[in-house]
Amino acid sequence: MHLKNLHLVHFKNRDQADLEFVDGINCFVGNNGVGKTNLLDSIYYLAFCKSFFNPIDSQNIQYDEGFFVIEGTFDRNEKDEKIYCGFKKGDKKQFKRNKKNYDRFSDHIGFLPLVMVSPADTELVYDGSEVRRKFVDGVISQFNSSYLDNLLKYNKAVSQRNALLKKMGEEQRWDASSVEVWNMQLLQYGQPIYEARREFLDEFIPIFQQYYNLIGNESEEVSLVYKSRLHEASFEDLLQQSEPKDARAQYTTVGVHKDDLKFEIKGHPLKKFGSQGQQKSFLIALKLAQFDFMKMKKGIKPLLLLDDIFDKLDKNRVKALMSLVSEHHFGQVFVTDANKTRIQELFEDIDTALRIFEVQPNETKLITEK
Numbered sequence: 001m002h003l004k005n006l007h008l009v010h011f012k013n014r015d016q017a018d019l020e021f022v023d024g025i026n027c028f029v030g031n032n033g034v035g036k037t038n039l040l041d042s043i044y045y046l047a048f049c050k051s052f053f054n055p056i057d058s059q060n061i062q063y064d065e066g067f068f069v070i071e072g073t074f075d076r077n078e079k080d081e082k083i084y085c086g087f088k089k090g091d092k093k094q095f096k097r098n099k100k101n102y103d104r105f106s107d108h109i110g111f112l113p114l115v116m117v118s119p120a121d122t123e124l125v126y127d128g129s130e131v132r133r134k135f136v137d138g139v140i141s142q143f144n145s146s147y148l149d150n151l152l153k154y155n156k157a158v159s160q161r162n163a164l165l166k167k168m169g170e171e172q173r174w175d176a177s178s179v180e181v182w183n184m185q186l187l188q189y190g191q192p193i194y195e196a197r198r199e200f201l202d203e204f205i206p207i208f209q210q211y212y213n214l215i216g217n218e219s220e221e222v223s224l225v226y227k228s229r230l231h232e233a234s235f236e237d238l239l240q241q242s243e244p245k246d247a248r249a250q251y252t253t254v255g256v257h258k259d260d261l262k263f264e265i266k267g268h269p270l271k272k273f274g275s276q277g278q279q280k281s282f283l284i285a286l287k288l289a290q291f292d293f294m295k296m297k298k299g300i301k302p303l304l305l306l307d308d309i310f311d312k313l314d315k316n317r318v319k320a321l322m323s324l325v326s327e328h329h330f331g332q333v334f335v336t337d338a339n340k341t342r343i344q345e346l347f348e349d350i351d352t353a354l355r356i357f358e359v360q361p362n363e364t365k366l367i368t369e370k
């Protein structure tokens with residue numbers, strides 16, 4: 001699958017843009033703040049119906065303008081798919097495929113698989129477990145349709161159980177049969193979530209490991225570890241055992257909503273013991289593994305967007321990454337970098353179709369084509 005062209009009007013700092021891409025590597029180079037990432041974000045919009053960075057659509061309209069338009073033509077299974085996203089202040093966002101409006105945006109998500117590697121991914125290292133669960137849930141939901149459904153129902157059941165625990169705490173009573181009703185729901189929806197995560201991570205972790213070894217230094221032993229209390233005992237037993245604790249805390253202290261994915265280097269937390277380059281290599285390997293996984297499950301190569309990935313990486317890692325990306329294993333790739341010379345040198349000898357665009361505040365010019 002690849003994006004053939006992109007048309008933008010009043011999207012973030014782009015007044016207007018009309019770009020044609022190759023089914024190979026497309027690079028955006030230019031100074032800081034000129035709008036390279038904004039171009040990637042517009043492509044992300046066409047796949048996910050929203051921005052990677054800013055969920056408030058109105059803030060993605062160019063300052064002092066009233067609307068934005070993003071249009072792109074994708075070649076998907078050798079068929080042209082025209083995707084339109086338009087948003088006018090005060091109106092509902094419009095999202096169309098081949099001129100036909102979608103009733104629900106969720107019907108579109110997954111149609112155009114895409115993986116974004118961004119400096120913002122560091123939140124996966126630094127933030128709490130929720131962002132890592134979201135990452136895992138996001139990948140699984142793209143190929144397992146009942147997973148998201150179970151997750152929504154599970155989360156609802158946790159909220160209801162928490163509300164009950166709080167009420168009982170305030171009233172200083174314990175209503176075992178009401179708690180049992182919510183326990184049954186947690187079990188019904190939580191158990192398949194746990195099993196899907198375990199199955200997914202069993203397959204995903206070795207792919208991640210392989211990528212890290214290709215990019216980084218093989219002597220740096222890194223690992224991804226799935227942490228769940230459900231490894232220790234059955235969910236049913238855990239819920240029973242934690243009742244006194246839940247009653248005191250007035251919320252549900254055990255379950256898949258507490259799972260985490262630990263990032264480790266040489267057995268220590270990556271957050272505390274990994275250098276910036278190691279952390280970056282770790283996150284890139286994670287996203288490339290996501291790419292492989294989606295390709296395997298969907299049978300389509302996702303678009304790969306690499307935002308500012310070379311910064312903080314040493315020469316060997318940059319080279320390893322570039323030979324990886326220019327292999328035909330990946331499909332269409334978009335790369336941004338502030339260093340034009342670095343990009344030109346890096347891609348000098350590759351035999352993949354290439355276009356380099358120089359991004360300036362008011363225009364985007366094609367400067368190299370191979």
Ligand SMILES: Nc1ncnc2c1ncn2[C@@H]1O[C@H](COP(=O)(O)OP(=O)(O)OP(=O)(O)O)[C@@H](O)[C@H]1O
Binds near residue numbers: 014
């Ligand atoms: N709604 C908007 N209207 C106009 N300009 C905006 C809007 N939202 C963001 N911008 C501008 O877009 C610019 C940032 O663009 P972007 O993040 O794409 O830069 P970049 O070229 O990727 O920079 P870097 O090399 O620093 O990563 C900023 O100057 C910001 O003020």
